[in-house]
Amino acid sequence: MSGAPRVPASLVGLVGFFAIWEVASRTDLVPGYYLRPPSVVLPTMVTLLGDPEFVRAVVATLAATLLALVIAVLIAVPAGLVLGSVPPVRRAVMTLVEFLRPIPSVALIPLALLTFGTGPDTKITLAVYGALWPILFNTMYALDEVDPLHVETARAFGTGRLGLLGRVALPSAAPFVLTGVRLSFAIALAVVISTELFSGGTIGLGQVVNVASGGGLNMDTVLAGTVLAGLIGYGANAGLELLHRKAFAWSQPKVGAE
Amino acid sequence: MNMLEVDGLGHTYKGKDGSHTAIDGLDFTVGAGELVCVVGPSGCGKSTLLRTIAGLIRPSRGTVSLHGNKVDGVPSDLAVVFQDYSRSLFPWLSVTRNVEFPLRTLSRTEREARAVEALAAVGLSTAGKKYPWQLSGGMQQRVAIARALAYRPSLLLMDEPFASVDAQTRFELEDLLLRIRREQDTTVLLVTHDIDESVYLGDRVLVLSKSPATVVAHLDVPLGPVRDQITTRASDDFVELRAKVAGLLQGAPVTVR
Amino acid sequence: MNRVTRTAQRWVVFAVAVGLWELVTQLAKAAEAEKSFFFPPPSEIALTAKDLWFSSAFGDHIVPGISRMLGGWALAGVIGIALGILLGRSRRAMAYLGAVFNFLRSIPPPLLVPFFVAAVGPTNMQFPTIVFGAIWPVLLNTVDGARGVDATKVETARVFRLSRAQWTFGVVLPSALPKVFAGLRLSLSIALILMVISELIGSANGIGNQLVRAQRDYEPTAMWAWIVLLGVLGYLFNTLLLVLERRALAWQPRHSLETQALATGG
Numbered sequence: 001m002s003g004a005p006r007v008p009a010s011l012v013g014l015v016g017f018f019a020i021w022e023v024a025s026r027t028d029l030v031p032g033y034y035l036r037p038p039s040v041v042l043p044t045m046v047t048l049l050g051d052p053e054f055v056r057a058v059v060a061t062l063a064a065t066l067l068a069l070v071i072a073v074l075i076a077v078p079a080g081l082v083l084g085s086v087p088p089v090r091r092a093v094m095t096l097v098e099f100l101r102p103i104p105s106v107a108l109i110p111l112a113l114l115t116f117g118t119g120p121d122t123k124i125t126l127a128v129y130g131a132l133w134p135i136l137f138n139t140m141y142a143l144d145e146v147d148p149l150h151v152e153t154a155r156a157f158g159t160g161r162l163g164l165l166g167r168v169a170l171p172s173a174a175p176f177v178l179t180g181v182r183l184s185f186a187i188a189l190a191v192v193i194s195t196e197l198f199s200g201g202t203i204g205l206g207q208v209v210n211v212a213s214g215g216g217l218n219m220d221t222v223l224a225g226t227v228l229a230g231l232i233g234y235g236a237n238a239g240l241e242l243l244h245r246k247a248f249a250w251s252q253p254k255v256g257a258e
Numbered sequence: 259m260n261m262l263e264v265d266g267l268g269h270t271y272k273g274k275d276g277s278h279t280a281i282d283g284l285d286f287t288v289g290a291g292e293l294v295c296v297v298g299p300s301g302c303g304k305s306t307l308l309r310t311i312a313g314l315i316r317p318s319r320g321t322v323s324l325h326g327n328k329v330d331g332v333p334s335d336l337a338v339v340f341q342d343y344s345r346s347l348f349p350w351l352s353v354t355r356n357v358e359f360p361l362r363t364l365s366r367t368e369r370e371a372r373a374v375e376a377l378a379a380v381g382l383s384t385a386g387k388k389y390p391w392q393l394s395g396g397m398q399q400r401v402a403i404a405r406a407l408a409y410r411p412s413l414l415l416m417d418e419p420f421a422s423v424d425a426q427t428r429f430e431l432e433d434l435l436l437r438i439r440r441e442q443d444t445t446v447l448l449v450t451h452d453i454d455e456s457v458y459l460g461d462r463v464l465v466l467s468k469s470p471a472t473v474v475a476h477l478d479v480p481l482g483p484v485r486d487q488i489t490t491r492a493s494d495d496f497v498e499l500r501a502k503v504a505g506l507l508q509g510a511p512v513t514v515r
Numbered sequence: 516m517n518r519v520t521r522t523a524q525r526w527v528v529f530a531v532a533v534g535l536w537e538l539v540t541q542l543a544k545a546a547e548a549e550k551s552f553f554f555p556p557p558s559e560i561a562l563t564a565k566d567l568w569f570s571s572a573f574g575d576h577i578v579p580g581i582s583r584m585l586g587g588w589a590l591a592g593v594i595g596i597a598l599g600i601l602l603g604r605s606r607r608a609m610a611y612l613g614a615v616f617n618f619l620r621s622i623p624p625p626l627l628v629p630f631f632v633a634a635v636g637p638t639n640m641q642f643p644t645i646v647f648g649a650i651w652p653v654l655l656n657t658v659d660g661a662r663g664v665d666a667t668k669v670e671t672a673r674v675f676r677l678s679r680a681q682w683t684f685g686v687v688l689p690s691a692l693p694k695v696f697a698g699l700r701l702s703l704s705i706a707l708i709l710m711v712i713s714e715l716i717g718s719a720n721g722i723g724n725q726l727v728r729a730q731r732d733y734e735p736t737a738m739w740a741w742i743v744l745l746g747v748l749g750y751l752f753n754t755l756l757l758v759l760e761r762r763a764l765a766w767q768p769r770h771s772l773e774t775q776a777l778a779t780g781g
Binding site for chain 3: 226
Binding site: 309312314332334336337338340342345346348349350351352359360362389391409 | 665666667668670671673674675676677678681685686689690692764766767768
């Protein structure tokens with residue numbers, strides 16, 4: 001396209017977004033009392049990031065999210081490989097899976113808190129439960145989509161059953177698995193933050209926002225925390241997409257679920 | 259009467275890494291009821307030529323006129339059959355609905371009548387309720403042809419219409435086209451890279467040079483309106499003409515007419 | 516015979532799992548094991564569920580919760596599809612707005628709850644929270660689908676001089692429909708999650724509200740019953756949407772429908 005703007009258009013868009021937000025909040029188009037302008041929110045965010053207490057909360061949230069993600073991968077990838085490659089097991093287990101998957105993980109928060117208390121293991125367990133499904137389904141889907149011609153080619157060269165799984169199925173499934181991980185990160189983060197928001201007793205970004213929104217109604221901090229969480233989610237997504245492009249240059253990202 | 263007049267037509271694509279002239283200084287006409295084949299080497303700009311005539315691309319130089327009116331935007335009485343039938347047909351519409359699709363200005367009964375007639379002409383009377391993916395490639399291209407016919411264009415443009423089907427189907431579709439234009443007196447401009455096809459189908463053959471494409475020869479094809487895949491292709495006229503076209507495409511000295 | 520084996524395979528593991536669950540929880544209860552109070556046997560959950568679901572709670576809590584969720588989802592769907600079709604056909608619009616949308620989508624939706632509590636009050640915040648959270652998958656998927664109309668279809672449409680309406684509703688929308696449905700499905704599960712979390716944090720009624728009440732009253736069996744209801748609802752709505760999708764996309768070859776459903780966790 002000729003005449004494309006020299007400044008990246010996405011940057012112009014973001015600046016425009018913040019400008020509209022600023023104007024909307026300054027002109028009381030939306031009462032500025034709760035929609036604080038970005039000129040206040042962004043500096044608040046920077047100030048907060050200098051506060052060790054706040055940083056500890058963010059790190060606690062991130063650590064719980066990442067740990068949950070790792071555990072989910074360790075469970076879901078092997079499970080997906082088995083379910084995807086052994087049809088009888090799949091038929092047998094899928095009914096159970098179909099009953100478990102629709103249960104929203106946030107619905108388990110009150111029960112989990114009542115049963116296991118407000119420690120970090122509660123939110124990690126809940127996040128694992130939420131993050132399992134995209135990885136599991138993407139792995140299974142990937143195995144369904146392995147090109148039969150690739151399998152036949154490998155078999156024609158004398159590759160055995162295990163070799164097929166390791167040298168054909170796994171490499172062709174890997175991009176799909178990574179897509180699942182990308183989706184699961186967002187889910188794990190949301191579940192961890194939900195638990196923190198709801199319980200109030202567990203350290204984390206959600207708790208900070210929860211405390212700020214109660215009583216004193218400190219909207220600067222609420223919005224700063226929300227924007228920061230958005231940036232974390234955005235960064236993780238972009239990072240994983242970059243990883244996808246670097247690691248699987250032969251495949252397009254955005255395969256599988258989006 | 260000339261249905262189509264092409265005058266000094268040229269087109270240059272401007273891109274970030276310089277410009278590329280696809281066609282240049284093209285002059286030719288197509289008379290009403292004629293079937294003219296344009297043949298040229300791969301990548302010579304045949305598609306650009308077809309798209310400028312269709313009004314899909316605004317040419318950099320020269321003019322295209324359809325029965326005397328200068329083409330500026332897509333004319334209302336023109337239809338195109340594309341090579342890629344699987345993309346040109348709408349997969350969410352049944353065969354009949356695909357054929358009726360461009361006829362929105364007509365009444366319902368009129369639309370249905372045209373679709374029935376056009377599908378009968380291409381031998382697909384019984385396939386109306388099917389979806390495109392349920393048909394073979396050759397049948398899908400028949401649907402695309404039926405859709406173009408139902409539109410009743412003054413000029414039918416065909417862009418490598420039989421390049422994506424197997425050889426057997428290709429012969430069938432070529433004969434189908436010849437029969438239809440005999441019956442319906444359609445004016446056709448067909449672009450192909452296949453020398454045999456251009457001679458077998460055309461009343462005239464326009465030979466283009468390598469890119470930027472210019473017309474290197476107009477050849478009349480004196481094979482008559484009724485042709486046959488076996489006898490026509492074996493006839494002396496056919497063999498001589500195809501050798502001539504092949505020679506022209508390879509840049510042999512030009513001896514026209 | 517083959518079909519019988521398959522059906523058996525399908526249900527045997529499930530039946531065994533439920534049986535084991537019953538057995539273990541009953542044993543734990545009899546032995547008065549630690550935490551057994553929080554894990555009632557499924558038979559007890561079923562009885563409690565029957566009482567709770569079909570009590571006055573149905574009209575007071577279940578219906579309001581579901582209408583919020585479906586209403587929010589539907590509004591998000593309408594806005595998302597309309598905007599997506601509009602923006603998806605403009606290369607420039609998405610170049611500018613893509614990053615903004617991706618940022619907004621990346622905000623963990625539960626964090627919207629505190630903001631909307633402040634903005635519209637704790638009794639009204641559920642609906643806007645659901646709409647705001649559920650809009651992005653539909654919007655971005657629709658954009659993706661609308662963008663994907665191939666060049667041949669664009670040219671075909673131009674050659675036949677389609678009207679603006681016929682182009683939008685006859686070509687772009689159907690081309691985008693498979694992606695639109697994938698987005699609608701993701702949005703539906705987000706709407707369910709947001710209904711629950713927004714009702715958990717503060718609401719006068721709803722299923723989440725009942726979950727919190729059961730938590731305060733120290734009634735794990737009731738909590739299980741509500742959790743099961745949420746699972747049933749999630750399953751039910753997803754299945755209904757899939758039926759709708761199969762009808763709307765009946766023109767597609769079967770294989771691509773199934774893989775799509777699987778890929779998006781349908």
